[in-house]
Amino acid sequence: MTDQALPETPEEYGDYFTERIDRLNQRIEDFQIEVDLSSPDVAERFREVVIDLRADHERIGEFARGLRESAASTFREVRDAAERSYERLEGEVATAWADLRADKATEPQEYRAAVHEQAESWRTHLDRLKLHAKLGQMEARDAATGLDDAYQRARPELERAGEAAGDALEALKEPARELMAHLRRAAKDFSRALD
Numbered sequence: 001m002t003d004q005a006l007p008e009t010p011e012e013y014g015d016y017f018t019e020r021i022d023r024l025n026q027r028i029e030d031f032q033i034e035v036d037l038s039s040p041d042v043a044e045r046f047r048e049v050v051i052d053l054r055a056d057h058e059r060i061g062e063f064a065r066g067l068r069e070s071a072a073s074t075f076r077e078v079r080d081a082a083e084r085s086y087e088r089l090e091g092e093v094a095t096a097w098a099d100l101r102a103d104k105a106t107e108p109q110e111y112r113a114a115v116h117e118q119a120e121s122w123r124t125h126l127d128r129l130k131l132h133a134k135l136g137q138m139e140a141r142d143a144a145t146g147l148d149d150a151y152q153r154a155r156p157e158l159e160r161a162g163e164a165a166g167d168a169l170e171a172l173k174e175p176a177r178e179l180m181a182h183l184r185r186a187a188k189d190f191s192r193a194l195d
Contacts, residue, residue: 006083010075014067017082021057021064024086027093028053034100042103045177049096052188056089084132088191091125095187098122099180103173111169115176119155122183129190 007013031053035046063082067075098114098121105111 006079010067013075013079014064017067017079017086018064020086021061024090024093025057027097028057031093031096031100038100038104042100045103046096046100049099049184053089053093053096056085056092060085060089087128088132091121091128092187092191095121095125095184099184102180103177105169105173108169111173118176118180122180122187123155125187129187133190 007016028050032050035043035050038046060082063078063085066078067082095118098118102111102114102118105114
């Protein structure tokens with residue numbers, strides 16, 4: 001994130017950020033539809049994810065309202081906080097989609113591809129969170145290490161689940177679901193600590 005790449009006035013950035021929030025809201029809406037179209041057990045597992053994404057979207061929307069009203073002296077600070085929050089939510093939406101695709105996979109090869117996407121999505125999301133900790137609040141770096149440890153423990157399990165996918169595909173998904181729930185909670189706790 002550089003100053004040259006982002007609008008420089010509160011009004012311009014407010015418009016720019018609002019457009020991006022609206023696009024992200026559409027992705028959340030599409031995710032909600034996909035969850036609603038899923039089987040009842042899948043829909044139940046992702047119900048809380050949708051609630052969290054909507055709550056975070058509403059919280060980030062507060063930035064757009066505040067940007068237009070911010071004084072020039074605080075504009076960059078508010079803008080950068082808005083960017084960090086947006087990027088975190090964008091990562092949460094991407095990982096939620098990857099988790100849903102893995103959960104809904106019905107064929108071993110589809111599950112293997114989804115697990116790979118899931119692991120990569122989480123890695124990207126966690127790297128972004130750690131960067132924000134480094135740039136923003138140095139005391140959050142210890143929490144970032146714990147978050148990274150959680151991911152490092154989860155990744156081999158995901159890879160094993162993807163490699164072993166066969167006749168017992170549904171039985172393999174449950175441990176992966178638990179790992180994703182654990183990672184999601186750890187990422188959410190860490191993300192909130194940055195705010």
